[in-house]
Amino acid sequence: DLDGANFRDGLRFSHVEGPTPVVIDYTLPHGKRRHAHNEGRAMAVVFQNAVGREMAIELRAFPDGAAFRYRLDAPRGETQRLEAEHTGWRLPEDARLWMHPADRPGTYSPAYETYYENEVPVGTACPTGCGWSFPVLFRTADGRHWGLITEANLGPEYFGGRLTADAPGGLYRIRFPEPAEGLGTGELQPTLTLPGHSPWRLVILGDRPGALVESTLVQDLSDPSRVPETDWIRPGRVAWSWWSDQPSPRDARKQIAFVDFAAEMGWEYVLVDANWTIMDHGNIHDVLRHAREKGVGVLLWYNSGGPHNRVTEKPRGTMADPDVRRFEFDLLRRWGVRGVKVDFFQSDKPNVIRLYHDILRDAADHRLMVNFHGCTLPRGWSRTWPHLMSMEAVRGEECYIFDPAFPERAPQQNVITPFTRNVVGPMDYTPAGLSDNRYPRLTTTAHELALPVVFESGWIHFADAPDAYRALPADVKAYLRTVPAAWDDTRCPDGYPGRYIVIARRSGERWYLAGLNGTTEPREIELPLKPFLPAAGAQGWLLADGAAPREIATSRRRFVPGDALKVRLAPRGGFVLRLEP
Structure with missing residues (x-):
């Protein structure tokens, strides 16, 4: 409904546009697949409301899913206020769902960091009462059909949607953000400049859950890149001190030690996290100078606030403020900083969605890469703004510091998020914490070491301190030195949400296969390797669970196309297999 104009009831069919073929083809500097290609069909069905105003429903159909959005044509520059959106998805009442509740507004929320409910019935009560966040995974009762509901190409004038808390008759509808988000700043209802359209409402479809993991439909439906030159956009591995030592960003000597470790590992970057402006034992310029000498790029943390948060x-x-932001980005470019991590957004209202777009636009102008934390869900922006390297929007490894329930719940969550959150865009989980933080982990060491392959992110922030990685065997350190942060192809040959997953990712001629067990029982994996091997075979290096949870076992052997990988995953365990011709 727009400014009292009803586009819900009493619509009259006007005409159809199309159908026409759609061919989507593009490359990205990072993501699950460097070269994306999709082909489908497009059409639009145009209706008139009771007073003769037209609205088109644009439709797209592809082999991996379908999407629609609303288009409103009007004299250019006309504005209309969206009062309500009535979109809904009616799911079979015997379907099963994997979904997570929207956060209640607070100092650090919403941030898409609640736990996923595992295989629950349609109509399950929402524990927060604030609705269910995208994406929502479902399967039919017979397990033969799988779908993932989300949205894409969210523009700067709209709100970030979610689904209603209740589902009468299996019907989940779009829901606005909570009024208290962003400390109550910003309007709930967007004001749209016409002609214009809503985000795409889409469902990724497949006959197995791994097909959803392999899809790039969220990016396919999003606007093409607005960054003409991308040679400065470089994915990579990041040394990061905050997880192991929260005060450390305020100590130049500690940051210089992490620069040295990044250089030692051949990692591209170091991230200096919150409060780097109040350093002891030197200042940020000492860190920058040392990093230049070592050939390590520096990434700097920023608070997004602003009136929408009170984080200090x-x-x-x-x-x-746009002028202040552009001044700051110009300063960073002159300092030689490579990118920024911007944190604490706490709202899906239109004013904050616009802030994301403004930061991305200005960062592109200054050739700064971006990572969002405390943030909304990816909605295809990494195609439009390919310097968006990652986004948090996940209950990640930092929760070993904050949440006593996290060690018990993390293993299962780690085999749900590849089928849900990480399907829709890069995910900054900050993996591979090997040491015990405040709440000790229950995952095996092999599980933790598999996470940089299972989870896709254009920047991989390794969570732990240098000594934790230096203590590893030489061949495991070699794996961490070379594990890619961008992929040429991604496949998911096996897995079930909440139980286990096997991911295969290719970089050049080298395949990385990684698996996780999310349960408290051991699991045997047997996977044919023919799809990942050349005719002549390949040399394999296997990292697997050892005799105890904190032990790992590595081995080497040559595989030929008739071979299968056979590996035992310990409870909460994992593995990595690297194959190279």
Whole structure:
């Protein structure tokens, strides 16, 4: 409904546009697949409301899913206020769902960091009462059909949607953000500049859950890149001190030690996290100078606030005002900084969605890569703005510091998020914490070491301290030195959400296969390797669970196309197999 104009009831069919073929083809500097290609069909069905105004429903159908959006044509520059959106998805009442509740507004929320409910019935009560966040995974009762509901190509004028808390008759509808998000700043209802359209409402479809993992439909439906030159956009591995030592960003000597470790490992970057503006034992320029000498790029943390949050970590007050933001980005470019991590957005209202777009636009102008934390869900922006390297929007490894329930729940969550959250865009989980933080992990060491392959992110922030990685065997350190942060292809040959997963990713001629067990029982994996081997075979290096949870076992052997990988996953265990001709 727009400014009292009803586009829900009493619509009259006007005409059809199309159908026409759609061919989508593009390359990205990072993601699950460097070269994406999809072909489908497009059409639009145009209706008139009771007063003769037209609305088109644009439709797209592809082998891996379908999508629709609303288009409103009007004299250019006309504005209309969206009062309500009535879109809904009616699911079979005997379907099963994997979904997570939207956060209640608070100091650090919403941030898409609640736990996923595992294989629950349609109509399950929402524990927060704030609705269910995208994406929502479902399967039919017979297990033969799988789907993932989400949205794509969210523009700067719209809100970030979610689904209603209840589902009468299996019907989940679009729901606006909560009024209290962003400390109550910003309007709930967007004001749209016409002609215009809604985000795409889409469902990725497949006959197995792995087919959803392999899809790039969210990016396919999003606007093409607005960044003409991308040679400066470089995915990579990141040394990061905050997880192992939260005060460390305020200590130049500690940051220089992490620079040295990044250089030692051949990692591209170091991230200096919150409060780097109040350093002891030197300042940020000492860190930058040392990093230049070592050939390590520096990424800097920023608070997005602004009136929409009251988080005090510094620097803050530089992102919300456009002139101040552009001045800051110009300063960073002159300093030689490679990118920024911007945190604490706490809202899906239109004013904050616009802030994301403004940061991305200005960062592109200054050749700065971006990572969003405390943030919304990816909605295809990494295609439009390929310097968006990652986004958090996940209950990640930092929760070993904050959440006593996390060690018990993390293994299962780690085999749900590849089928849900990470399907729709890069995910900054900050993996491979090998040491015990405040709440000790229950995952095996092999499980943790598999996460950088299972989870896709254009920047891989390794969570632990240098000594934790230096203590590893030489061949495991060699794996961490070379594991890619961008992929030429991604496949998911086996897995079931909440139980286990096997992911296969290719970089050049080298395949990485990684698996996780999310349960408390051991699991045997037997996987034919023919799809991942050349005719002459390949040399394999296997990292697997050892005799105890904190032990690992490695081995080497040559595989030929008739071979299968046979590996035992310990409870909460994992493995990595690297194949190279």
